[in-house]
Amino acid sequence: MITKEEVLEFQKNWGNGIVSMSTTYKNGGNFTEEAIEFIKRLYAYETEKVLFKPTLATDTQFRLDKAAALSYFVGSNPNYSEDNGFAIKGWNSVNWENIGIKIMSDCAICMGNYFFGMEGKEDLKVEYTIVLKKINGTLKMILHDSHLPYQK
Numbered sequence: 001m002i003t004k005e006e007v008l009e010f011q012k013n014w015g016n017g018i019v020s021m022s023t024t025y026k027n028g029g030n031f032t033e034e035a036i037e038f039i040k041r042l043y044a045y046e047t048e049k050v051l052f053k054p055t056l057a058t059d060t061q062f063r064l065d066k067a068a069a070l071s072y073f074v075g076s077n078p079n080y081s082e083d084n085g086f087a088i089k090g091w092n093s094v095n096w097e098n099i100g101i102k103i104m105s106d107c108a109i110c111m112g113n114y115f116f117g118m119e120g121k122e123d124l125k126v127e128y129t130i131v132l133k134k135i136n137g138t139l140k141m142i143l144h145d146s147h148l149p150y151q152k
Contacts, residue, residue, distance in 0.1 A: 001103070001105060001106075002103050002105075002106065002107070002108045002132070002134050002139065003103075004101055004103065006108075006139055007101055007103070007108045007110060007132060007139070008096075010042070010132060010139045011096045011098075011110070011114075012096075013041075013042065014042055014094070014141075015093075015094030015095070015096065015114070016094075017034075017038040017041075017042065017087075018086075018087050018091050018094050018116070019091050019092060019093060019094060020034065021034050021035055021038065021073065021074070021087040021088055022087060022088055022089060022090050022091045022092070023092075025074075025085070025087075025088035026090065031074055031087075031088055032070075032074050032076075035070055035073045035074045035087060036066075036070060038073070038087075039066055039069050039070060039073070040066075042140065042141055043066075043069060043140060043141045043144075044133060044135055044140035044141060044142045045065065045066045045069070047135055047140070048142060049064065049142075050064065050069075050141065050142055050143070050144070051064070051142070051143045051144070051145070052064065052068075052069055052072075052141075052143075052144045053144070053145045053146065053147070054069075054072045054086065054144075054146055055086065055126050055146040055147055055148060056072075056082075056084075056086055057072060057082065057083075058082060059080075059081070059082045060080055060082070067079075068080065071083045072086055073085065073086055073087040073088075074087060074088055075088070089118065090118050090119070091116050091117065091118055092117050092118060092119055093115075093116070093117035093123075094114055094115070094116055094117070095114065095115045095117070095123075096112065096113075096114045097112045097113045097114065097115070098110055098111070098112040099111050099112040099113075100112070106133055106134045107131060107132065107133050107134075107142075108131070108132045108139075109129070109130075109131050110128070110129070110130045110131075110132070111128065111129045111130075112127075112128060113125055113126065113127055113128070113149075114126055114128055125148075125149060126146055126147065126148060126149075127146070127147055127148070127149055128144070128145065128146045128147075129143070129145045130143060130144050130145070131143035
């Protein structure tokens, strides 16, 4: 069984990972290796199909393998020319606002907004739905749908 505390800890770790990759990039470190570990640690690509719809993806909307997810987070993949590296944009905070968390045995469904902070700019509000599954005692993302709010 998954607890709400485990879900909140997962979200905190995901946000911290995004901020860490931005910091590593800014400091000239190996952000690509960090992104590979981030994906391995938090997404279930190693064990099953992951449904990932990233926020800033239009040409290739869905990222169903690790290479596609990595490209979204750090860019530099000629197969995904629209990718500029979401995780290395200079984020210094990620704050989650869960509208709901539904726990069903070994899965948790979460929906809400998260806010990406960058020094000197207004936070970027993004809507999300994620599904987490407990695999070998560890929460991993099996669905990640993220998009900008509708604009009138």
